[in-house]
Amino acid sequence: MARLLDDVQNYELMFVLSPELGEANTLKKVEEIKATLKAAGKLTNEDVWGMRDLAYRIRKQDRGFYVVLNFSAENGKGITELDRTLRLDAAVLRHMILKTPVGYELKTLKDYEAEAKEVEKLEAKELAEKEQKAEERLHPAKIVKKAVEKVEKVEEVEVKKPVKKAEKVEKEEVKEVEAAETEKEEKPVKAPAKKVKAKEELSDVDEKLKRIMDNPDLII
Numbered sequence: 004m005a006r007l008l009d010d011v012q013n014y015e016l017m018f019v020l021s022p023e024l025g026e027a028n029t030l031k032k033v034e035e036i037k038a039t040l041k042a043a044g045k046l047t048n049e050d051v052w053g054m055r056d057l058a059y060r061i062r063k064q065d066r067g068f069y070v071v072l073n074f075s076a077e078n079g080k081g082i083t084e085l086d087r088t089l090r091l092d093a094a095v096l097r098h099m100i101l102k103t104p105v106g107y108e109l110k111t112l113k114d115y116e117a118e119a120k121e122v123e124k125l126e127a128k129e130l131a132e133k134e135q136k137a138e139e140r141l142h143p144a145k146i147v148k149k150a151v152e153k154v155e156k157v158e159e160v161e162v163k164k165p166v167k168k169a170e171k172v173e174k175e176e177v178k179e180v181e182a183a184e185t186e187k188e189e190k191p192v193k194a195p196a197k198k199v200k201a202k203e204e205l206s207d208v209d210e211k212l213k214r215i216m217d218n219p220d221l222i223i
Contacts, residue, residue: 044076
């Protein structure tokens with residue numbers, strides 16, 4: 004029993020049918036091929052891709068109806084007969100039978116299309132990055148200008164508030180100085196009391212000396 008299990012192999016069959024069959028005959032042909040396959044083994048998955056463009060012309064045809072069938076069978080049993088049947092069928096443009104390895108991940112057409120979209124997104128992103136880098140290499144001045152503008156903007160934000168504060172303090176100090184000078188000009192200057200008294204005494208002495216000099220009776 005263990006030997007029989009070891010002889011079981013998984014396969015994948017892809018075949019392309021001629022578009023000249025028409026819809027009804029195409030579906031009928033697919034069922035015929037599935038019946039031949041079941042004689043060789045057990046069908047495990049069916050993925051109909053439908054009408055698609057061919058990679059190159061086959062028997063004057065540019066399009067074909069694609070079908071992928073996965074099945075398991077005893078190693079080599081019925082595979083040769085299946086291959087011969089498909090090769091002799093005029094409705095089959097191309098076919099291919101492959102052994103699938105252990106751990107093979109089965110993917111449908113939708114899975115392949117989703118992967119293709121992800122690849123396109125990555126390629127578009129990489130292309131955009133390359134174009135941006137190329138633009139930067141061609142115009143380094145623009146990059147420098149942007150960097151300078153960014154630095155200047157940051158410095159302006161940091162210095163803006165302290166500068167305004169310093170200007171306010173300076174204006175207040177100027178106002179205080181001007182007010183002090185105005186008050187000084189308006190306030191009358193008073194001579195010191197001692198100086199005034201000394202000046203008055205000096206005037207009295209001068210007056211006495213004058214009277215003595217003018218007196219004719221005074222003998223010096």
